[in-house]
Amino acid sequence: xxxxNAEQQLKFLLxxxxxxxxxxxxxxxxxxxxSEEQVLQRIQQWQQEGLIRRMGAIVDHHQxxxxxxxxxxxxxxxxxxxxxxxTIAASGRVSLCYRRPRRPGxxxxxxxxxxxxxxxxxxxxxxxxxxSLGLSVFPFQILFSRQQFKQCGGDYFEPDAKGAANGN
Amino acid sequence: MxxxxxxxxxxxxxxxxxxxxxSSLTPYQDIASELGSNEADVIAAIDDLIQxxxxxxxxxxxxxxxxxxxxxVAMAIPADKLEQEALSLNSFAGINHNYExxxxxxxxxxxxxxxxxxxxxxLEAICERHPWPVLVLPMEQAYHIxxxxxxxWNGGADDVCAKR
Numbered sequence: 171x172x173x174x175n176a177e178q179q180l181k182f183l184l185x186x187x188x189x190x191x192x193x194x195x196x197x198x199x200x201x202x203x204x205s206e207e208q209v210l211q212r213i214q215q216w217q218q219e220g221l222i223r224r225m226g227a228i229v230d231h232h233q234x235x236x237x238x239x240x241x242x243x244x245x246x247x248x249x250x251x252x253x254x255x256x257t258i259a260a261s262g263r264v265s266l267c268y269r270r271p272r273r274p275g276x277x278x279x280x281x282x283x284x285x286x287x288x289x290x291x292x293x294x295x296x297x298x299x300x301x302s303l304g305l306s307v308f309p310f311q312i313l314f315s316r317q318q319f320k321q322c323g324g325d326y327f328e329p330d331a332k333g334a335a336n337g338n
Numbered sequence: 339m340x341x342x343x344x345x346x347x348x349x350x351x352x353x354x355x356x357x358x359x360x361s362s363l364t365p366y367q368d369i370a371s372e373l374g375s376n377e378a379d380v381i382a383a384i385d386d387l388i389q390x391x392x393x394x395x396x397x398x399x400x401x402x403x404x405x406x407x408x409x410x411v412a413m414a415i416p417a418d419k420l421e422q423e424a425l426s427l428n429s430f431a432g433i434n435h436n437y438e439x440x441x442x443x444x445x446x447x448x449x450x451x452x453x454x455x456x457x458x459x460x461l462e463a464i465c466e467r468h469p470w471p472v473l474v475l476p477m478e479q480a481y482h483i484x485x486x487x488x489x490x491w492n493g494g495a496d497d498v499c500a501k502r
Contacts, residue, residue: 181400181405184397184398185397185400186395186397187388187394187395187396187397188359188365188395188396188397190366190381190384190385190388190396191381192364192366192367192377192381193363193364194365194366195363196363206363207363210361210362210363213398214361216398217398219404220401220404221400221401221404221405222398222399222400222401223398223399223400223401223483224356224357224358224398224399224484224486225358225359225397225398225399226355226356226357226358226359226396226397226399226486227351227352227355227356227384227387227393227396227486228356228393228394228395228396228397228399228485228486229352229356229392229393229394229486229489230391230392230393230394231485231489233342233390233391233392234341234342234352234392234489235341235342236489239437241439241446252479252481255479255481255482256481258481258482259481259482264482265482265484265485265487266482266483266484266485267480267481267482267483268477268478268479268480268481268483269477269478269479269481270410270475270476270477270478271475271476271478273473273474273475276443276473276475281410281475285485285487286499287490287499288498288499290498290499291498291499294498311441313439313440313441313446314439314440315437315438315439316437316438316439316440317421317424317437317438318436318437318438319421319424319425319427319428319436319437319438319445319447320424320428320433320434320435320436320447327405327406327452328452
């Protein structure tokens with residue numbers, strides 16, 4: 171397998187998480203044909219490059235008692251949206267903050283995600299956020315989640331087309 | 339609020355290792371050393387957290403944009419068909435974070451693929467099978483992304499969630 175294919179295979183395997191083995195990188199090495207050191211080095215390189223944003227435990231907030239999760243959307247004038255987005259990001263009061271396009275019938279262009287242990291707590295956090303950052307003038311909606319049908323990592327990487335080094 | 343029963347070791351793992359892992363060839367051994375435990379117990383504790391669905395995995399979070407293509411999608415589905423449609427959508431490759439939300443657009447999910455063209459194809463296949471009103475809302479700019487925030491295990495004296 172070429173180095174490029176091996177890297178592709180490594181990314182594919184990493185989407186499922188680090189093996190629960192005393193030597194997790196050796197397991198990945200055996201599945202990709204890279205050496206154990208190369209596997210760790212690639213992962214560190216991808217972290218430096220920003221392909222990997224963080225490396226750690228990916229928790230299920232819902233299962234851990236964070237039962238309320240609100241998508242808070244704002245309609246912010248286009249020329250102000252970057253400034254407002256950065257202000258919200260810097261406040262540390264939201265876990266995600268994105269700009270997305272408007273659509274016919276959908277005017278909201280700034281999306282935030284707020285997680286809390288109950289609905290009242292999230293509503294309180296939203297009220298504080300709007301007040302403390304001067305966002306009261308902007309139209310907004312709160313979309314609480316109800317049922318969670320699926321929650322898993324992305325499916326960006328396909329297995330190497332020629333199959334893994336161990337022949338499967 | 340109900341928090342599932344966790345050992346001190348499991349809480350310490352969640353508290354200490356959402357943002358980073360020790361960068362050695364033996365990360366579980368290093369976690370054990372840092373927490374005053376042993377490697378077998380750390381691995382067993384993580385395995386139990388995964389088996390119970392409390393953590394999904396231990397590993398990398400890939401950057402959406404650099405890793406491939408993705409978009410947020412919202413659909414407006416009649417209430418009596420929602421669950422069936424949501425579960426059917428789950429069978430499509432690349433769908434994750436599939437939630438019902440309180441809105442006329444009541445089903446929200448993220449669709450991912452290896453590149454833009456593959457994403458477009460997945461989207462077309464989905465819309466063909468599920469022809470509901472749809473909003474396709476790709477991320478244009480990320481101001482903040484971090485779901486690894488510290489968890490608050492006990493609400494404290496002024497816990498609004500404990501008042502009822």
